[in-house]
Amino acid sequence: MRKLLLLLWGSMLLLPCLLFAQSRNITGKILDPEGKPIANASILVKGTRTGTSSQMDGSFSVNASPNAKALVISAVGWTTQEVDIAGKSTISVSLVASDKTLSEVVVTSLGIVRDKRSLGYATQNLKADQIADKGSVNLINALQGQVAGVNIVGASGSPGASVNINIRGITSFTNNNQPLFVVDGIPISNDVDRTNGGPNGTLGDNQPANRALDIDVNNIESMNILKGPAAAVLYGSRAANGAIIITTKKGGVGGRSEIVAGSSYSQQYAEGLPRVQNQYGQGSTGIYNPISSNSWGPKFGATPSVANGLLVGGQPVAYQAYPNNIKDFFETGTISDNNLSISGGDAKQNFLLSGAYLSQNGILPNTGLKRTIVKFAGNTILRNKIKLGGSITFTNTLQNGILGGNGNSALSNVLGLTRSLDLTSYKTKGTYQNADGTNNYQITGVDNPYYDAYKNPLKSNLYRFLGSVNLGYDVTSWLNVNYRLGVDAYTDRRKQIFAISSARVPAGLDLESSIFRSEVNGDLIVTAHKNGFLHPDLDVTALVGQNINQRVSQTITAQADALAIPGYYQINNGTVFSNGTAESTTKRRLVGYYAQLSLAWKGYLFLELTGRADQTSTLPSNKNTYFYPSVNAGFVFTDALKLNSDVLSYGKVRASIARVGNDAPAYQLQNTYVQGGYGNNVASFNFPYGSIAGFGVSSRIAPTTLSPEFTTAYEVGANLGFWKNRVTLDGAYYNTVSTAQIVNVGVAPSSGYSTRTTNTGKMTNKGVELTLNVTAVQTNRFKWDITGNFTKVVNKVVSLADGITNLSIPGSAFTGSIPSIRVGQPYGVIIGGLIPIDSASGLRIINAGTGVYASTVANQILSNPNPEYSLGVTNTFKYKTFTLGFLFDFVKGGQILSFTAATYKSRGAWEGTAANREKPWILPGVILSGGKYIPNNIEVPAQTYWQAMGGLQSEFNVYDATAVRLRNVSIGYDLPSKLVKAAKLNYVRLSVFANNLWHYAPNAFFDPEVNTQGAGNIRGLDLQGSPNATTVGASLRVSL
Amino acid sequence: MKFSNIKNLVLLLTAGLLLGSCKKYLDVNSTPNNPTSVPPSVLLPNTTIGIAFANGNDLNRASSALVQHIAGVANQTASYDVYNFSGAFDNQWNGELYNGAIANSVVLINLDSATSPIYSGIAKLEMAYAFSMVTDVWGDVPYSQAGQGLKFLTPRFDKVQDIYQGNATLGITGLLDLVKSGLADLDKPNNALKPTKDDIVYAGDATKWKRFGNSLLLKFAMQMSNTNAAVAKSTIQSVIDGNNFINANTLDFDVPFGSSVGNQNPIYSFNYVNRPGDQMLSLRFLNLMRSLNDTVRLARLFTKPNGAFTGYDNGTTTAAPAQASRSQYGAYFVGTTGSASLHLLTNYQVNFILAEAALVLGTTGDANAYYQAGIKAHMQKIGMADADITAYFTANPTIVTLAGTTEDKRKQIITQKYISNVGNGIEAWNDYRRTGYPVLALPNNPGGDDPTVIPTRLPYTNGELSNNPNAPNPRPLVNVKLWWAK
The missing domain is CATH 2.40.170.20 (TonB-dependent receptor, beta-barrel domain)
Structure with a gap:
């Protein structure tokens, strides 16, 4: 078919000079394979400049010289066809859809239908079958x-x-x-x-x-x-x-x-819920606390004691893992x-x-x-x-x-x-x-x-x-x-x-x-x-x-x-x-x-x-x-x-x-005044104050x-x-x-x-x-x-x-x-605070007093x-x-900065926080000792370790x-x-x-x-x- | 219709539409959403609330933690308690002060100096108060070029001494002169407009504003007394001589708040509504008050759940007590669901200033009398019963009477002033940095720029640092003392 197309193009390009002669009228209809009319198809008498376009109903009428041999029919989205008209006055033409992607018809600006072939810019077309019946609501x-x-x-x-x-x-x-x-x-x-x-x-x-x-x-x-x-x-x-x-x-x-x-x-x-640990339950520092949001409590199965909070008034408290308690919150x-x-x-x-x-x-x-x-x-x-x-x-x-x-x-x-x-x-x-x-x-x-x-x-x-x-x-x-x-x-x-x-x-x-x-x-x-x-x-x-x-x-x-x-x-x-x-x-x-x-x-x-x-x-x-x-x-x-x-x-x-x-x-373009207000979500004041109005300059200069x-x-x-x-x-x-x-x-x-x-x-x-x-x-x-x-x-x-x-x-x-x-x-880019780095080792600086990271330096690229x-x-x-x-x-x-990940870590719920929970941890970094930075050797509990990495806006919660x-x-x-x-x-x-x-x-x-x-x-x-x-x-x- | 008629009509309509005029059609760009001019009566309440909100909000939380009135338990206050100020205070510098009280004071002064000088006079006093908070907290700050919009998009940072004293060479009018200029405006007759209920502090009473202005001179003068004792002394003496300052609790510069959501004071809305778990009474302040047998007063300042005070040590990592048992800011800061006033400049502060001035600057008056008047004024202010006050004075003669060396006496004065400034952490911190009293120990686990000293300033905010090339770069660390500090 490709060859046919090329042949047609070729023949169009090598047209002989036209001869003037008495004309005859040729009428016809341009249809698709299903018999549906094709409008706006171009009908050109082969070898001449004479031509017309088909109407909405596919019909056309064109004058051709008596010795005209053929019409060249072309339409956007359809393979160009040459039709013999020798001795004919009415014809019906059925066009064949052209190859996809190359001669594809696309709808461009203002609803104008164009042959993709003619476009000097990039477009990509998706058909109904690429979109529908795929379960997408949006x-x-x-x-x-x-x-x-x-x-x-x-x-x-x-x-x-x-x-x-x-x-x-x-x-x-x-x-x-x-x-x-x-x-x-x-x-x-x-x-x-x-x-x-x-x-x-x-x-x-x-x-x-x-x-x-x-x-x-x-x-x-x-x-x-x-x-x-x-x-x-x-x-x-x-x-x-x-x-x-x-x-x-x-x-x-x-x-x-x-x-x-x-x-x-x-x-x-x-989908994509983090995996959770189910070895440690509610509490902090290894002690059960029924009003805590954290899972830094004792290990499940630990012997109840007053010290670990599992023995209250001589009675052990109910304490068990609910492995699906997060997952089950989400419904089908x-x-x-x-x-x-x-x-x-x-x-x-x-x-x-x-x-x-x-x-x-x-x-x-x-x-x-x-x-x-x-x-x-x-x-x-x-x-x-x-x-x-x-x-x-x-x-x-x-x-x-x-x-x-x-x-x-x-x-x-x-x-x-x-x-x-x-x-x-x-x-x-x-x-x-x-x-x-x-x-x-x-x-x-x-x-x-x-x-x-x-x-x-x-x-x-x-x-x-x-x-x-x-x-x-x-x-x-x-x-x-x-x-x-x-x-x-x-x-x-x-x-x-x-x-x-x-x-x-x-x-x-x-x-x-x-x-x-x-x-x-x-x-x-x-x-x-x-x-x-x-x-x-x-x-x-x-x-x-x-x-x-x-x-x-x-x-x-x-x-x-x-x-x-x-x-x-x-x-x-x-x-x-x-x-x-x-x-x-x-x-x-x-x-x-x-x-x-x-x-x-x-x-x-x-x-x-x-x-x-x-x-x-x-x-x-x-x-x-x-x-x-x-x-x-x-x-x-x-x-x-x-x-x-x-x-x-x-x-x-x-x-x-x-x-x-x-x-x-x-x-x-105008400078304005806005209703007065101060503060944010932790404390705020908004006018009117009772019956007293308050306005102030807008923070924007026009x-x-x-x-x-x-x-x-x-x-x-x-x-x-x-x-x-x-x-x-x-x-x-x-x-x-x-x-x-x-x-x-x-x-x-x-x-x-x-x-x-x-x-x-x-x-x-x-x-x-x-x-x-x-x-x-x-x-x-x-x-x-x-x-x-x-x-x-x-x-x-x-x-x-x-x-x-x-x-x-x-x-x-x-x-x-x-x-x-x-x-x-x-x-x-997300701008926030980063933990300071010791330039010699390239490692993060740790507060020698606490064993956790030094205060962040603000205004840096977090992610x-x-x-x-x-x-x-x-x-x-x-x-x-x-x-x-x-x-x-x-x-x-x-990168994504994930408050969700931060929460799973700082609360001790992510599965990674259970590993070696009872062993001491050392945060990677350096501490100042005797005027110079040495590798950190301060042991901290797992809870301290993970919470040091679990601040909502911490660099440790930036993920690829x-x-x-x-x-x-x-x-x-x-x-x-x-x-x-x-x-x-x-x-x-x-x-x-x-x-x-x-x-x-x-x-x-x-x-x-x-x-x-x-x-x-x-x-x-x-x-x-x-x-x-x-x-x-x-x-x-x-x-x- | 004939075919050719249609054709002509279409062509005509087409031509008409293509060439139509549209100047009026496009004239729709005046905003209906915001006014482009306003009367002074809506600006004044905004500047007044602005300085009060700034005084009682995050700067108060930070400074109250630094002076160990309170201890941080969670979130920002806990960070402040160990000197981690990373990324903080933009809202205060920008929203509350420069884009709030200061920018609007500038507008108020410019709009009304000629026609209604009472408004510009009040605005100058409020602006002076706002700038004093900025410079006392951050040190060298934009002052003479600040708040003027396009005129100075990157304002110069003026030195603390120039802000207080003025600098003719640099064209800086100091805070003292700014207050005096405001006082002069208040004396001018012929006001086209006068404040009424929009003056939420003094209801338009210019005489009270003058007392406030003169008291501001006392405050500023005492703040600069370490480094310019001469001007401090002469300024204070002339205010004493004029005898027109805040000398009764009823004249206090108290900014009232409302009991409705959105009108409440920030101490209440933070501690009682939005962040009830973030901070509580400092164990160190509790210990101080116990050592001074002053727990009756403490019970007015902090709650006593189940009949017991529960404090928390500053900077500690041990578990905080259950929320229900924590001592929080008490009724004095609550009023009716947050309607309690914030106390920006008060009779008790003035008395302590006059006591200290008499003691160290040699101004007129009896230091001990002022000292006792200050203690009493505060006790009365917070609603202690007269009998309790008398009982305290009777039972604690050594505490309520100045004794020992000048430094000993000064320590007594500032310690009492420190107690009375609970809820106004900035003032307490100012005095601490100026005098070193009361003697405070470092918190547990200090961090930040320098974990070895209690910060003597706050770091410049990121917004200013990244948008103002005139900002000192690198910023001074928080251990660099201010011009007036001890």
């Missing part, structure tokens, strides 16, 4: 391990917890670095809204969702990941971090009605997902109605997710040829979660739980609370984990509306005008409660938050397309457009403190309302003008120029317009130079340079002027196909330079302010990404495909402002482990969360209608996150078509799947692939959050 999880150049880390296995995704690294110091999500041409919000409830604020809440969670994975037809800013320059600034272009399923496929029903059920289990989660779609019509008039309901019970008690999605979409062509389309999607997402984080959360109290405490009876008997609803727990001063789980939850109830209208009109055969209006709006109503007697908020609290966001986009696009423009070998597409964008957000929070009546959670049960009660609104607008010119020469040389000018509300009015261009080129050298051989079947090189400007967040920030990306890449494309390789190298970043850069606090907003700094990302596809075996019945990808990004903060070498990443952090931007380092590289390998086996796929991925490097993981296994089976047809069905598909089934992390005794703060710029912290989950399930999909 679609970003479905991408994990499958896309080169992309780093994805989920917050945890808690239901709805957000998932961080960065494409080609982090390019903005403090603004959003997530890619732009676009659904059917409409940018949608993937924001993470955090609820700041109670002490520990956003560090100790349930993990909120990233709002891509509201997308139904089952309803996705394809996802195209546009990796660099070159790919997405037409979407404006926000696509600087790449874009994920989602195309949802459409009605009218194949010109018939279809009902698809799908149902899946899966179970989830907590369940996910049931049911969906139904009804579609019908043809290419001209079609509709789709779909509904989906997903219900999840989490691995943590009292957590879950319920998601309902209803969508209606339709397209029609009016009699006056105006094309009209529209869709409405309603989503309701309910997320129930519980607290995490250090300082009295369910998780901080259960992780590293003392080995001799039975938790289950608290749950089964409901005795985690007293009769009056207050906390009941054997360990004093902290909450019973079940009490936290059941009495202090956070609930989120989100309604989302996604609507779009599309109007198109073909002014002439080569000129099209299209207008698209999209609205994405949601309201998330949240309720965080703390029961009276909760350790974090003893007086009780009811926090009501209403979070509203909306985005409106209007795009007017004029497209001109002409094949053989000016020269028969030149295809030209030109596009001009205008975008109007408005984004509005409003968060209203009412906080009722010091509740009067236990168990009653309404705002009016509060007695103090002055803390946290607040309103925040933002509105920003942007008008963009853009143009794109695409040239294709002889189907092997492609050049594209783009430019966009944005005018924004957020920059000073005299500097609010900024322009950014891009250029990219692709060259299929195997075609151009006729290098095709059986070994090298296809070869393309490509290059691009793109610049993207970005505006500021809203309201940066800029005297502000310009847009810019990112420039340079990319070169190649697509190669070998052995008739049995092996294909897509590679890219890029260098992204971000400059003039709009940041709130630190000023000396003694200036009276903490930050000032300014343009400053420079950061680079250099990276390599590779995608390799190998069809290892292919017979009629059996096929084995291997897909591998490789990602390496090297980020470097080149400069900040004058005299400033360090900047904290905005967000919540604990002093002592602050995610930071530091000159000369990769983005996001670096950036992985060195990552790999993903998918194997897919197809036998008849069976499909077996499994995906391994491997992440090398990247290297891990290999069996990310996904799935088996699919399509019922034989005979059987299916007999039942008058289209297909019946059964799948069995498992996610996150196994991992091996050589340097961490827990699963290091967690990220407590989820999606955002802060990475590499495990602040006693939920562990990961393994998902195992099955699904059934029936089409009729």
Whole structure:
């Protein structure tokens, strides 16, 4: 087939001069193998410049000379065909789909369908079968391990917890670095809204969702990941971090009605819990203490004595190990997902109605997710040829979660739980609370984990509306005008409660938050397309457009403190309302003008120029317009130079340079006053003070002027196909330079302010990404495909402002482990204290008086969360209608600071703390003796040893996150078509799947692939959050 | 509609949209979330709470541990107790002081000097108090260029002596002159605006503010008495002569707090709400009070669970007593669920200052009388019954009467002042560093910069060190004495 394609191309290139003669009219239809019309196919009379395009219904009409022999039919995604027309006036052409990956059709910016062959930049396409029926609730999880150049880390296995995704690294110091999500041409919000409830604020809440969670994975037809800013320059600034272009399923496929029903059920289990010791129980210094959180008590089986605390009043106390007391706190989660779609019509008039309901019970008690999605979409062509389309999607997402984080959360109290405490009876008997609803727990001063789980939850109830209208009109055969209006709006109503007697908020609290966001986009696009423009070998597409964008957000929070009546959670049960009660609104607008010119020469040389000018509300009015261009080129050298051989079947090189400007967040230009407040979670004061108001200067100094920030990306890449494309390789190298970043850069606090907003700094990302596809075996019945990808990004903060070498990443952090931007380092290093080192020996200094480490020296690099590289390998086996796929991925490097690990060690629960427990230990390091440092020889008990290494922010709790993981296994089976047809069905598909089934992390005794703060710029912290989950399930999909 | 009409309409609409004007459309960048100007009545309570919160929060916990009023049991206070200050005090330096009380005082002074001098006068006194905390805790600190935003983004570090005394060459107005300038503002008539309930300490009474100002002069003068006795003496003498200072408990500069969550004083919210297990009465302070037969007073300052005081030794690694049996800060610091005032400058402090001044500087007045008045004022302040006070004086004549050498007497004065400053650790630490009294032993397991001495300053904060190239580099260690220290 490849040869045929080349022959066709060749014949097109060697066209004889055309002869003028009397013309005749030829009409016909272009169809796919299923008989579905193909629109916009190019029909060229062979050897001439005469041609046309097929209509929506696949029909065409073209004038040809009487002696014209053939038509050349080409369409994006289809193999070009030459059709004999000698003596014919009507023809019907059935096109054959072209080879995957090389002539693949991809949906690029603004919903424009392109042949991947013509692109001068990197994209990667995922089809429905690579995403659906894999047990992923959040679609970003479905991408994990499958896309080169992309780093994805989920917050945890808690239901709805957000998932961080960065494409080609982090390019903005403090603004959003997530890619732009676009659904059917409409940018949608993937924001993470955090609820700041109670002490520990956003560090100790349930993990909120990233709002891509509201997308139904089952309803996705394809996802195209546009990796660099070159790919997405037409979407404006926000696509600087790449874009994920989602195309949802459409009605009218194949010109018939279809009902698809799908149902899946899966179970989830907590994964990656540390191994625990079961030799020593509750207590400290070898003495039993029933109110201790630690497991430094006597050995199980020790003879009870008054000295070891096991003999009280002459009676031995009950003292035994509960080996599964931590594991059993985590529950078997369940996910049931049911969906139904009804579609019908043809290419001209079609509709789709779909509904989906997903219900999840989490691995943590009292957590879950319920998601309902209803969508209606339709397209029609009016009699006056105006094309009209529209869709409405309603989503309701309910997320129930519980607290995490250090300082009295369910998780901080259960992780590293003392080995001799039975938790289950608290749950089964409901005795985690007293009769009056207050906390009941054997360990004093902290909450019973079940009490936290059941009495202090956070609930989120989100309604989302996604609507779009599309109007198109073909002014002439080569000129099209299209207008698209999209609205994405949601309201998330949240309720965080703390029961009276909760350790974090003893007086009780009811926090009501209403979070509203909306985005409106209007795009007017004029497209001109002409094949053989000016020269028969030149295809030209030109596009001009205008975008109007408005984004509005409003968060209203009412906080009722010091509740009067236990168990009653309404705002009016509060007695103090002055803390946290607040309103925040933002509105920003942007008008963009853009143009794109695409040239294709002889189907092997492609050049594209783009430019966009944005005018924004957020920059000073005299500097609010900024322009950014891009250029990219692709060259299929195997075609151009006729290098095709059986070994090298296809070869393309490509290059691009793109610049993207970005505006500021809203309201940066004014100095303001803020409501007064002092302190943090250990003691605080907030105005109003009774009836007395208090305001003070904001800690930020507004800029005297502000310009847009810019990112420039340079990319070169190649697509190669070998052995008739049995092996294909897509590679890219890029260098992204971000400059003039709009940041709130630190000023000396003694200036009276903490930050000032300014343009400053420079950061680079250099990276390599590779995608390799190998069809290892292919017979009629059996096929084995291997897909591998490789990602390496090297980020470097080149400069900040004058005299400033360090900047904290905005967000919540604990002093002592602050995610930071530091000159000369990769983005996001965690800054904290390190134990001083004796320079002569290079060993840590130990206090000769105590035998434990000297006080740390602050302001040093504690950890670096950036992985060195990552790999993903998918194997897919197809036998008849069976499909077996499994995906391994491997992440090398990247560090995580784990409060969880610290807790397991300092509490003496981790299995490693039992070894040689009763023998003396010596911490590695040096002590000062007689004026010089000598190796430490001070013996300390195991408890002292492990607690010296168990400080939450200690360097000993920084772990290498290297891990290999069996990310996904799935088996699919399509019922034989005979059987299916007999039942008058289209297909019946059964799948069995498992996610996150196994991992091996050589340097961490827990699963290091967690990220407590989820999606955002802060990475590499495990602040006693939920562990990961393994998902195992099955699904059934029936089409009729 | 005809085909060609549609075509024209589409083209027209397209052209119109592409070329439309949008100046007004984009004019939406004024923040609705925060005010861009405010009246002085909302700034003043913020600066007042600011200095009080700074005085009673983490700096108080650290200094109270250093002077061994309290002992750390867990977390930060336990670290402070053994001189590990790594990564600490940014919140105090930044949030409470420079970005809190100081930045807002600067705004208050600038806004109101011309129209409402009473506000700028009060602000100058409060700013002086705020700066004295900063320099007394950290030594050389940004002062003359501090709190002014864009004007000085990296303020110069002024020397302690220049901060106290001023330095004309460097254009530094010293704390003494800053207070005098505030007092002058308070004398100015014609205030467009006057504080009322927004003055949470003196309810807008300028005469009381003047007493506070003059008492501040006493405090500052005594603080610099080791190194500039002449100015100290003349300043104190002139305040005595003016006879317009805090001379009754009712005139104390006490900053009141509220009983509601979020309005409570930081001693209460730390010790009773958020971190009840972190610190408790120092065994050493308990022993001192026992040796002075002063446990009736101690019971007003610290709780006595089940009828017994339980202290904890500073820096020890032995297990702490059960929480329910620990002696914690008592009713004097609690009030009604945290509404107790913080006592920033008081009649008892003034009396001890005047006693010490009479003793060592030779200012007028009877040292012993001031000494006894100081003890009594404190006992009354914390609510001891008159009978108990009388009983104590009767039973302990040697304690309540100055005797021996000047140094002996000074030791007595500062020891009593030290007792009365429970809850105001910064003042107790100031006096300790200035006089060496009371004599304190090192805690168990000391660490930090120098485990051989009780720290004489705190290390500069990371935020300042990393953002201000004018900060001394390397920072002085915590064993380097301040200009005014003994």
